[in-house]
Amino acid sequence: MLFDKCRIGGIETTSRLVRSATFEGLADDCGYPTSEMLLAYEHLAAGGVGIIITGMIAAGTIEPRQHRQIRCDGDDCIAPLAQLTDRVHKHGGKIIAQIVEIGGAIMLPEGPGTIISPSGIPEKVGKEMQASRALTHDEIQILIQDMGKAAARAEKAGFDGIQIHGAHGYLISKFLTPFFNQRRDEYGGSLENRARFLLEILTTVRQSTGADFPLWLKLNCADFMQEGGLTFEDCQQLMPLLAASPVNAIEVSGGNMASLPRKGPIRAIRRTKEPMYFKPYAEHLAVALKDTPIDVGVVGGFRDLHQIEDTLAATPLAFVSMSRPFLRQPDLPNLWRNGSDEPAACISCSRCYGTDAIACIFHKTEKE
Ligand SMILES: Cc1cc2nc3c(=O)[nH]c(=O)nc-3n(C[C@H](O)[C@H](O)[C@H](O)COP(=O)(O)O)c2cc1C
Ligand code: SF4
Known part of the structure; x- marks a missing residue:
């Protein structure tokens, strides 16, 4: 079942295993993919994962991008990004x-920059507080249009679909979170208002791309904050709104920079002893959407082939995503396809996480 031909979120693929978005830190100074990045994606595609979701690509025109982040905020990006999609397609892979x-x-070499946010609430990043300024109503409209334009460019560059990053405390997720969204206009207050930014982006992206261009969303099931976070009840209430939206697939994640200790998106599962940490939430959401065409998947702490197969067999979840295991073993899907049932070698230490040339520490050690 894991490696049967199937269609997920509008994409024909050869596996229900998805590579979840993983920031690479491998862009050049222009924000274009470097040859190192093209090679990394080629290895991933050759390793047999069906669908690869890129690391987050900067779409907005009114904020700085991350250090060494690729971007999609101008037409000059289309040709460089087409090289990336070509490399993946050459190996029969799909790329979102x-x-x-x-x-x-935003971690810049000189430290945290000033960010834009719904209400200008500062946020702790590492040991520093990140300054933030509230978006004006006009800027919100610009950002919504920026997402539509970026999606259209991605379609031109040959991507097989788009995923809107609506999780982990980035801007869309902040709009959903009462602690960060204290606006008094139509983008703040009730859940419907806090979801307006996301829903307008989904509609704009659909209008800017082909009617069948797959549109995915990464969404927090909850923020797991002390107070003021998006709760699971809020997330459940979002489902009817998303069911009426043009989204084709939802990848369920959770947590943000302000989550309670060990409750963020990227957890040390050897220490917490809680693998598959968003599975119960994702399963509930998949049940809520089971009579809709939306495919629901889950990411977070999946390492074991049998547990992944059981998850797919016993729940309405359509796919399981992983991030860190592919940094250590880009060929893990082919190992499993060819009969191995060894769990992923990744020890979930998260020492690969950072801002520059992301790689598994075990590979770094081997190179040194
Ligand atoms: C190095 C690194 C970079 C990441 N970059 C992104 C990203 O760009 N976008 C995103 O949605 N999640 C990102 N994540 C989170 C992962 O997609 C995933 O949600 C999380 O790591 C949990 O899955 P895992 O246990 O399989 O690693 C990143 C995680 C790591 C370790
Ligand atoms: S550094 Fe740790 S978490 Fe990252 S891929 Fe390697 S083993 Fe996994």
Whole structure:
């Protein structure tokens, strides 16, 4: 079942295993993919994962992008990004562009920059507080249009679909979070208002791309904050709104920079002893959407082939995503396809996480 031909979120593929978005830190000074990045994606595609979601690609024109982040905020990006999609297609893989408006955790070489946010609430990034300014109503409209334009460019560059990054405390997720969204206009207050930014982006992206161009969303099931976070009840209430939206697939994640200890998106599962940490939430959401055409998947702490197969067999979840295991073993799907049932070698230490040339520490050690 894991490696049967199937269609997920509008994309024909050969596996229900998805590579979840993983920031690479491998762009050149122009924000174009470097040869190192093209090679990394070629290895991933050759390793047999069906669908690859890129690391977050900067779409917004009114905020700085992350250090060494690729971008999709101008037509000059189309040709360089087409090289990336070509490399993946050459190996029979599919590739989705994850586009983001950051609105948080911008780490520049000189330290945290000033971010844009719904209400100008500062945020702790590492040991420093990140300054933030509230978006004006006009800027919100610009950002919505920026996402539509970025999606259209990604389609031209040959991507097989788009994923809107609506999770982990980045801008769209911040709009959903009462602690960060204290606006008094139609983008703040009730859940319907806090979801308006996301829903207008989904509609604009659909209008800017082909009617069948797959449109995915990464969404927090909850923020797991002390107070003021998006709750699971809020997320459940979002489902009817998303069911009426043009989205084709939802990848369920959770947590942000302000989550309670060990409750963020990227967890040390050897220490917490809680693998598959968003599975119960994702399963509930998949049940809520089971009579809709939307495919629901889950990411977070999947490492074991049998647990992944059981998850797909016993729940309405359509796919399981992983991020860190592919940094250590880009060929993990082919190992499993060819009969191995060894769990992923990744120890979930998260020492690959950073801002520059992301790689598994075990590979770094081997190179040194
Ligand atoms: C190095 C690194 C970079 C990441 N970059 C992104 C990203 O660009 N966009 C995103 O949505 N999630 C990103 N994530 C989060 C992963 O997609 C995933 O949600 C999380 O790591 C949990 O899955 P895992 O246990 O399989 O690693 C990143 C994670 C890591 C470790
Ligand atoms: S650094 Fe740690 S978490 Fe990252 S891929 Fe390597 S083993 Fe996994």
